[in-house]
Amino acid sequence: MPEPHTLILALVSYLEHDALPAIVLDTDYNILAANAAYRRQFGHNDQAPIGQKCHRVSHHYAMPCDQAGEHCPMRKAWDSKVPERVLHIHHTPRGPEHVDVELRPILDKQGAVVAFVERLTSITLASAQPQQQGLVGRAPAFKSALASLQRAAPAQIPVLLQGESGTGKELFARAIHMGSPRANGPLVVVDCTGLTESLFESELFGYEKGAFTGANQRKIGLAEAAHGGTLFLDEIGEVPLAMQVKLLRLIESGSFRPVGSLRTVHADFRLVSATHKPLKQMVAAGTFREDLYYRISGFPIRLPALRERLEDLPLLAESLLKRMPGKPISTLTEQALAHMRLHPFPGNIRELRNMLERARLFADDGLIRPEHLPEDVAHPPSVSKAFGKAHDLGELAQALEQFKGSRSDLARHLGLSERTLYRRLKALGLGAV
The missing domain is CATH 3.30.450.20 (PAS domain)
Known part of the structure; x- marks a missing residue:
C-alpha cells in the first residue's frame, strides 16, 4: 500500500x-x-x-x-x-x-x-437566514427535524409528520416533495379535517357523472390528481374510521374506484401524512386502524413546537414579516422581541404570524413595539406564579426576572438540574447569566 x-x-x-x-x-x-x-x-x-x-x-x-x-x-x-x-x-x-x-x-x-x-x-430545502418562502431555522430542535427530512426526501418511504398545530407541517411536506425525485410532479394537499365519510370519499377518489344528486359531471379525485407526484394527507387522524380501510387499500395498491364507477384507477404517488393527534394512543383506543398506522409511519418526523426553538424567534419573525403583502416591511424592536420571548406560543408559528400581522397594522412608522402586541404579551401576568414549575421557557424567563440567588440556587428552586437550566437559559439568549 x-x-x-x-x-x-x-x-x-x-x-x-x-x-x-x-x-x-x-x-x-x-x-x-x-x-x-x-x-x-x-x-x-x-x-x-x-x-x-x-x-x-x-x-x-x-x-x-x-x-x-x-x-x-x-x-x-x-x-x-x-x-x-x-x-x-x-x-x-x-x-x-x-x-x-x-x-x-x-x-x-x-x-x-x-x-x-x-x-x-x-441543503436547499431550508435556510439559516431570513427568506421570502420555505423553511427557516437554526435551533438544534429544528436542525434535528431538518436532518431527518434530508434523509427521507430522496426516498419513496411514507413520511409521517407529527407535531402540534401551527408548527409548519405543510411547509415540511412541501420541502419533502421538493427534495424528492418527484419534485416536477404535483403536490396535492388533502385537508382531512371536517370531512364526512361520503365527502372524503368523493374528494379523494372522485366520482362519475350521475353518481349522486348534484354530480352533473365526472370529477377527478385528489388521489388521481397526485399521479407522478406527492399526496399530502394533512391531519390524517381526522379520517373517519369507516374510510380508513379504503385509504389503506389505496396506499397498499395505488388503486381505487371513483364513486359510482366500476372501473379501477391506478395512481402512482409518494405519501406524506401529518397529524397533531397521538395516533399510537388512538390505535390502542380503537379509533385509528393499526395496519393503517404502520403503513403511513414508515419514517416519522417530529416537528418541534416554537417554545422548543425560541432562539429561532428573531429569524422566524423577520421571515414572516418579509412574506406579508402590502405596506413596507415592518421591523421588530428589541423590546418587543424581549416580550415575545416570554410568551409560550401555544399556537406556535401560526400564532406568531397572526401576532405579527396584527402588530404591523399599529406600527405606523414600521417599528413594532411592545404596545403593538396583544395584551397578554405586552403586559404578561404576575411572574410570581412562575416559581416552582417553569415547565416552558416563558415561565422560566419570568422566574429568572424575580429570582435573586445564584444559578445553582435557581435550578434547585425550580427542581431542575444545572445542565437543564443552562440549556433553557441559552435558548432564551441568557446563557451567560
Missing part, C-alpha cells in the same frame, strides 16, 4: 473531478487540500483555505466542534473508522447555510487513521 503522503496526493487528484465540494483534512483538523467544487462554492475569491483549521473556517470556532457544543463528525469517524454524517450550519460567502457533512476516514495499511475526506452538500 502507498505511503500516506502518496496516498493523499492520489486522493486529492481523484477528488478534483468530484462534483460535490470536498476537502482533505489531517488528523489535527487542518485543511490539506480542496477540490474545484469546494473552491467555487465555499472558497473566497476562488481560493481554498489551505492550512487553516476546519472548525475555524466553517464555524468561526477557536476550538473543535465537539468542544463547542456541536456534533463533530471527525471525532466520531476517528473512533468508529467508518463514514459519519451530520447536519451543520456553516459560514459561507453567502452567509450561514445548512450543510450536510459526510466525513470518511482514510486508513493506512495498519488500520490507523491518517486523514479524512469531507464532502459537503448544501
